[in-house]
Amino acid sequence: MKRTLSVPGIAYGGDYNPEQWPEEVWAEDMRLMREAGVNLVSVGIFSWALLEPSEGVYDFSRLDKILDLLHDNGIAADLATPTAAPPAWFFRAHPEALPADRDGRTLSYGSRQTFCPSSPAYRQAALRIAGALAGRYADHPAVRMWHVHNEYGCHNAACYCDTSAAAFRRWLRDRYGDDLAALNHAWGTAFWSQWYYDWEEVLPPRATGAVSNPTHQLDWRRFCSDELLSLYTAERDVLRAAAPTVPATTNFMVNFSFDALDYWRWAPELDLVSNDHYLRSTDPEPQIDIALSGDLTRSLAHGPWLLMEHSTGAVNWQPVNRAKSPGQLRRDALAHVARGADGIAYFQWRQSKAGAEQWHSAMVPHAGTDSRIWQDVVRLGADLKALAEVRGSTGTAEVAIVWEWDARWALELPSQPSGELRYLDLVRAWYEPLWRSGVAVDFVRPDADLTGYRLVLAPNLYLVDEAGAANLTSYAAGGGTLAVGFHSGAVDENCHARLAGYPGAFREVLGVRSDEPFPLLPGEPVALSGAVPDGATGSLWSERLRLAGAEAVASYADGPLAGVPAVTRLAHGTGSAWYLATLPDPVTLAALLDRVREEAGVAPVRTAPPGVEVARRRGPEADYLFVIDHTGQGAEVPVAEGSFELLTGKETSGTVTVAPGDVAVVREPRGQ
Structure with a gap:
């Protein structure tokens, strides 16, 4: 059964926490929301202590009023299970449900997500409150969606207590067919005398005197993601049993810092994929992170998605929390819509007077309606109403970037040839020149269907299983254009090194062989020569590479590997396979990727000046072209004849003019 959100047009709103305010404020909230x-x-979302003041005793009087009030004012409710913040009485009754860190310290309650994900007592209590909510509100006309929990794994992605250890062993027995010999083989436990003779000997990778077994750590990451997923599906099933047609979601955190959950495994379990995204004050171009996160979320959803949380201004959890510049609130929100969001929501509606997030911005800030934020919030609401017809349209891309959480986890384990490698940094380095060129991008798993793509990029795929490696190899051998970054294909799904040289699984399809990596020190460049811009350099990595069918596009010009190939290309019929054995500087990487995509026949969505973002969504009868000026200079961008600019309600043909720092959304006739 397909369950959809029954809200007209683009959804707009945020987290509403009226329990923080006296009841006389609620009527004002309704007026301002309208x-x-x-x-x-x-x-x-965080109301468990008020809804269930003691075990099995409920007080729904406040929530009854809130939901009725929302319905009376034509506002839909995304009703949450409050299970991200168990109340104090629960932990007094069940102290064993508190989580333990890697050093064995039991953490106290007093914030949020202070529970062990494997705790039977927590699961029982969470399902009980979910069931009570479902039984009471399944047929309430305001309830249009279930919001299960909140930001799974944000603070308790891993618990190392004995309860978690027992759950980990159960997970391992299922994974390895209850065959301890299979686990010993997969983990390579013959090394350092780590062989296990009894399942009870297997523990979480707690703090120890030296480096923990890498496959042990990787399986632990997989287990932790699956354990939290089991909590989500358990709550969702309780809600679904009571309200079979109401969609359920939980908010992902597809952003720069969070990597605890394998969202490829999670996404199919959600009726509607939703995401939280916050900017980092240290990012000089956060618009690129918005685009990358949006493209990845759209790819997880295989279509439109919902932005569940972002901020109107400053957040509260960075060393320095910067406010947004004039016009940025609007640009950021519409940039998410451009990347497939069918809903825009903020944390939160009204800025808190007290508590840990009192300095986190909101739609109604401390200053109230006499504020720039409120003016921007009202303007954005009008913009989203004007974009109602965009809902349901999809992104279009001829380029795919391979993304795999297993590979990310494995690459960043200790004892790598270089501890300077960061998976998302490498992905963003390759994504950024595509963004600057206006090239549309999807993200895919290594084993995904690649037949619709002209170009597939794997900035780093350190870990890849046989199916994924064969899929990418087949794509290139069949005439697709493939580009692979360094230290890829090195290990299998168990973190076992592939023998006979690097880049492991991709040696043959790339036509190269390396026998030894030469990682570079932080800040240590290596000069490049060949078909690259003058002054080209590489960083982070180099390796002693020799050609085995490929041609050298660029070579190291100095250092211990002077004259050795650094960038190679192997023709495969109408396609080719490229290997980048270093991280070129941004100008050089952009030039190389321009050459690769032009060779693959990939063109930008639309030609635009530097710093002007262009993205396209495709509807059943028209295309929607989003043009966002990040330069503050304004721009003109070509559009099809007979086009219509939705935000101004004006016809436009030939070009659309975007004012400095502004946004245009153009409906173009199909086929242009």
Whole structure:
């Protein structure tokens, strides 16, 4: 059964926490929500202690009033299970449900997500409150979606207590067919006398005197993701049994710092994929992170998705929390829509007076409606209403970037040839020149269907299983264009090194062989020569590479590997396979990727000046071209004849003019 969110047009709103305010404020909230064009709010996310003041005793009087009030004002509710923040009485009754860190310290309650994901007592209590909510509100007309939990794994992605250890062993027995010999083989436990003779000997990778077994750590990451997923599906099933047609979601955190969950495994379990995204104050071009995160979330959803949380201004959890510049609130929100968001929501509706997030911005800030933020919030509501017809349209891309959480986890384990490698940094380095060129990008698993793509990029795929390696090899051998970054294909799914030289699984398809890596020190460049820009350099990595069918495009010009190939290309019929054995500087990497994509026949969505972002969504009868000026200079961008600019309501043909720092959304006739 397909379950969809029954809210007209683009959903707009945020987390609504009226329990923080006296009841007389609620009527003012409704008036302001109508003024801003809000049509969806998430309620009850952190209200467990108020809904269930003692075990099995419920007080729904406040929530009854809130939901009725929302319905009376034409505002839909995304009703949450409040299970991310168990109340104090629960931990007094079940202290064994508190989580333990890697050093064995039991953490106290007093914040949020202070529970062990494997705790039977927590699971029982979470399902009980979910069931009580479902039984009471399944048929309430305001409830249009279930919001299960909140940001799974944000603070308790791993618990190292004995309860978790027992759950880990159960997970391992299922994974390895209850065959301890298979586990010993997969983990390579003959090394350092780590052989296990009894399942009870297997523990989480707790703090120890030296480096923990890498496959042990990798399986632990897989287990932790699956354990939290089992909590989500258990709550979702309780809700679904009571309200079979109401969609359920939980908010992902597809952003720069969070890597705890394998969202490829999670996404199919959600009726609607939703995501939280916050900017980092240290990022000089956060618009690129918005685009990357949005493209990855759209790829997880295989279509439109919902932005569940972002900020109107400053967040509260960075060393320095910067406010947004004039116009940025609007640009950021519409950039998410450009990348497939069918809903825009903020944390939170009204800025808190007290608590750990009192300095986190909101739609109604401390300053109230006499503020720039409120003016921007109202304007954005009008913009989203004007974009109602965009809902349901999809992104289009001829380029795919391979993304795999297993590979990310494995690459960043200790005892690598270089501890300077960061998976997302490498992906962003390759993504950024595509963004600057206006090239549309999807993200895919290594084993995905690649037949619709002209170009597939794997900036780093340190870990890849046989199916994924064969799929990428077949794609290139069949005439596709493939580009692979250094230290890829090195290990299998058990972190076992592939023998006979690097880049392991991709040696033959790339036509190269390396016998030894030469990682570079931080800040140590190596000069490049060949078909690259003048002054080209590489960083992070080099390796002693020899050609085995490929041609050298660029070579190291100095250092111990002077004259050795650094960038190679092997023709495969109408396609080719490229290997980048270093990280070129941004100008050089952009030039190389331009050459690769032009060779593959990939063109930008639309020609635009530098710093002007262009993205396209495709609807059943028209295309929607989003043009966003990040330069503050304004621009003109070509559009099809007979086009219509939705935000101004004006016809436009030939070109669309975007004012400095502004956004245009153009409906173009199909076929252009």
